[in-house]
Amino acid sequence: MLEVLNPATEDVVATVPAATAEDVDAAVARAVRAQAGWAAAAPADRARLLRRFAAVIDGHVEELARLEVREAGHVIGNARWEAGNARDLFDYAAGGVERLTGRQIPVPGGLDLTILEPLGVVGVIAPWNFPMPIAAWGTAPALAAGNAVLLKPAETTPLTALRLAELALEAGLPEGLFQVLPGEGAVAGNALVEHPGVAKIVFTGSTRVGKQIMARCADRVKRVTLELGGKSPNIVFADADVEAAALAAPGSFLDNSGQDCCARTRILVQRPVYDRFLEVLAPAVASYVVGDPADEKTQMGPLISRAQLDRVRSYVPAGAGIRGSAPEGPGFWFPPTVLTDADPASPVAVEEVFGPVAVVLPFEDEAEAVRLANATEYGLSGSVWTRDVGRALRVSQAVKAGNLSVNSHSSVRYWTPFGGYGQSGLGRELGPDALAAFTETKNVFISTEGPAQ
Ligand code: NAD
DSSP states (O other): OEEEEOTTTOOEEEEEOOOOHHHHHHHHHHHHHHHHHHHHSOHHHHHHHHHHHHHHHHHTHHHHHHHHHHHHOOOHHHHHHHHHHHHHHHHHHHHHHTTOOOOEEEETTEEEEEEEEEOSEEEEEOOSSSHHHHHHHHHHHHHHTTOEEEEEOOTTOOHHHHHHHHHHHHHTOOTTSEEEOOOOIIIIIHHHHHOTTOOEEEEESOHHHHHHHHHHHHHHTOEEEEEOOOOOEEEEOTTSOHHHHHHHHHHHHHGGGGOOTTOOOEEEEEGGGHHHHHHHHHHHHHTOOBSOTTSTTOSBOOOSOHHHHHHHHHHSOTTOSEEOOOOOSSSOOOOOEEESSOOTTSHHHHSOOOSSEEEEEEESSHHHHHHHHTOSSOOSEEEEEOSOHHHHHHHHHHSOOSEEEESSOOOOOTTSOBOOSGGGEESOBSSTTGGGGGEEEEEEEEEOSOOOO
């Protein structure tokens, strides 16, 4: 049994049976049957059903958001966005079904066609930090490309995933096509990875587990997409609108209590504006509204679990740094924290804390900014604040990360590709090419030469 706790109160929200390896076997068998019918259905019908699924999600945004507040402690405004993001993913992917075209390549002696075939059954293994969006990032394009999906949500956050599966049936998606298997990573997750009937694994989670999964997929040459950790830089040049940069910085690492793979947790500030930047940042951090996630005014809720709270505490000396507030009493609370004297090589400056903690480091010039930004094994996101267009482009090109933003902290848009360099992952999700990652390309050559005389 999985016990789902409300991280703001520690009350038990639900208990959910945990899927066993046998449950995964049975689910794969159902998915194989459903996928055959789905792939054979007319593209327009598949597109229509996915659009209908999006419409049903749209009708349940508030319900899904409230569920996410309770199981994950997300603030209600974010949770609504997350349910809306899942809806948008299915809508967007539906538009791809009828546009998933192969090519006709000029060759001598015949006609050459490429055909994009579905992979079959896809396993999506999701983390707890954005349960709905990340489930949809894998599931929507996989279904649109003609696959069946088995989704394993994180142990702590199975409820919205289970509800999405019910809504899929309500929308008319065939039984067995999209199934949710709540369970332990080492049991249900592992069974998906090992199962010969699962053609691809889309994994989002820690780099540690991602590496294990990649190694196990290698045994079967199983396809894999990995979205892993990050330690993203926020680079503020002296020629930027420094006030705007300082006011935007708290949200870039406090959103979702810092449990965001794109969190800008290494704030690099050019020396001449370093003091001014902190002068504006400090009160913005101190006044960040932390508390009941169901309250519309709250900006930051709790961490997901006691284990995560202990992990975050282990990185930060008690009382250190610029601090915001956090409620006392039950719940997994940690205050917004900015460290200004961290050693750039210390764990808090190098490792992914996955909590509301950032370090601020000064730099002298563009070359040093780029060097510091790239001094990480990760490469997921990053921001550049400057009014100099040339510098914005130079630095965006020089930083080794998959998702850069200039004078903004936006990383995730369903229209544009998302993924990491280095140990932040492998492959890309979202954007116009998302469906292609769930297909095999088959090449067929048709000879136009007559029979040999
Ligand atoms: P995690 O790696 O512990 O777990 C992720 C998922 O993998 C869970 O569903 C878990 O049950 C499952 N799992 C664990 N062990 C497994 C195993 N041996 N076999 C199969 N599945 C297994 O990560 P988490 O703590 O849930 O999530 C936080 C991490 O996710 C952070 O590192 C964060 O950066 C990363 N993340 C990355 C992105 C991205 O897009 N790059 C997005 C969100 C989160």
